[in-house]
Amino acid sequence: MFSPEKFIEEIEPQVKSIVGNNRLVAAVSGGVDSTTAAVIMYRILGDKVTPVMLDTGFLRENEAERVKSSLSNIIPLEIEDVSEMFMKGLEGIGDAEAKRKKFRELFYSTISNIVSKYNSKFLVQGTIAADWIETKGGIKTQHNVLVQLGINTEKTWGFSLIEPLADLYKNEVRELARYIGLPREISERQPFPGPGLLIRCVGVLTKDKLEVARRANSIVERTLSKYHPSQYFAAVFERESEVDRKLSEALLDEIRVYKVKATGVKGDVRSYGKIASFRLRRSYSEIREVSSKITSGDFTRALMRIKEGKGKYSVAIRAVSTEDFMTADILELDPDTLMELAEEITKVKDVGEVVYDVTTKPPATIEYE
Missing domain, CATH: 3.30.300.10 (GMP Synthetase; Chain A, domain 3)
Incomplete structure (x- = not known):
């Protein structure tokens, strides 16, 4: 049976050993997976972690503001408006896989610049088991599945990935989110894909x-x-x-x-x-x-x-x-x-x-x- 307390106890020394004195950027979409990953890392490492949310233009109505407000007492979330660039890069593309892959390219090139701006070496993201299982199985490309496909993120974008939830399923992540005290609008929030409304x-x-x-x-x-x-x-x-x-x-x-x-x-x-x-x-x-x-x-x-x-x-x-x-x-x-x-x-x-x-x-x- 999954134990949130035991899970955090196990990953804390691993994270500290990997990170050392370096800074991290945590990519937050507002969903339960990425937010849980960011909050856990922030609790373990404090202000070494900079949580960032990209407003790609494919978010729901007033989503960035709602997410920042709900997390205001938990993590210091920064919002980067990159909507114009993303629309320009994706407008006119029709094939589903082409859209997902182009979104991934834009997303990580943008994140790479942010990681560099904050003098960081690591990116934290909320990849879970279902993401990489579907991608490796060839069903569809989840934009946040990288190392599982053999992509060298350090060579390609200049950062190493930390994915604390990669072996968990959605129900386990929700249990973890409740345990660390995330507001209900986050812990029970329905999934929203990384590319957002783009793939809708x-x-x-x-x-x-x-x-x-x-x-x-x-x-x-x-x-x-x-x-x-x-x-x-x-x-x-x-x-x-x-x-x-x-x-x-x-x-x-x-x-x-x-x-x-x-x-x-x-x-x-x-x-x-x-x-x-x-x-x-x-x-x-x-x-x-x-x-x-x-x-x-x-x-x-x-x-x-x-x-x-x-x-x-x-x-x-x-x-x-x-x-x-x-x-x-x-x-x-x-x-x-x-x-x-x-x-x-x-x-x-x-x-x-x-x-x-x-x-x-x-x-x-x-x-x-």
């Missing part, structure tokens, strides 16, 4: 798509928080689609296939497949059956259409329950609740369709890219 803008990144993603995510989080899903958010993609005649005949429904693709996992390997949607159903046994039939082929996502309008974007609501984030089940939301949520989301400029993602993990990953 499915396909080519544009400024207007990013703004739709930011607005839609706020609505979904505000509305669904009372149901306590493990993770819940909105993804945005172009609405363009065509009817799949063969699938429609087989399932006695109008099955639409979108032009964009999304990341999935089949047979423990990455599957970058098609997305399809079907008409609203009220019975979840029927919903699961239709989803299973759609994703038995080369589709990674099955979406249920909730509401349609005239805008150019589709917004997919995603809400799942999971223990370790290696597998996940859908949250069986009442169709009336989904309709109320869709009504509000369609008020956002350029939203023309709202769907509910009813795909488990596997065959889908939780995030779209």
Whole structure:
């Protein structure tokens, strides 16, 4: 059984031996993993640690300010606004892996400059087991997985990595966060990917798509928080689609296939497949059956259409329950609740369709890219 107290007792002498009298920069995203790692290091090493949060422009509404405020009595968090550079470097890129890898390049070149500015030799980050397992398994590239892939960070960026949580799973990290007294909005905070809203803008990144993603995510989080899903958010993609005649005949429904693709996992390997949607159903046994039939082929996502309008974007609501984030089940939301949520989301400029993602993990990953 995992013991937070024993864990800290074990890593403290190891950390002090590695660091010596050197300074460290701790990369904080505001999520439970990176924040827990930063706070533990700060408690062990004190002001040798400089916690830094990059505002890449892909954060949620007012996120940087909220995180700094919630941690104001715990660590002295510095915020670096690099949003303009990140948008310029990523705008127009469509492939999921290309976006993740470009984000990683921008992120660590920026962090390298910050590490140098603070005369540091080390970077602390909150990589956990699920991150490197998915990356090494070829499912998707987590931007913070480096040494596990054989990347020499000292040679490439001029710093050595310290990853105190690399062998822990999400439930163990949350237990550790509660033990060290992090506020509930951090310890119980749902996961938010390092690239943020970038990978919830499915396909080519544009400024207007990013703004739709930011607005839609706020609505979904505000509305669904009372149901306590493990993770819940909105993804945005172009609405363009065509009817799949063969699938429609087989399932006695109008099955639409979108032009964009999304990341999935089949047979423990990455599957970058098609997305399809079907008409609203009220019975979840029927919903699961239709989803299973759609994703038995080369589709990674099955979406249920909730509401349609005239805008150019589709917004997919995603809400799942999971223990370790290696597998996940859908949250069986009442169709009336989904309709109320869709009504509000369609008020956002350029939203023309709202769907509910009813795909488990596997065959889908939780995030779209």
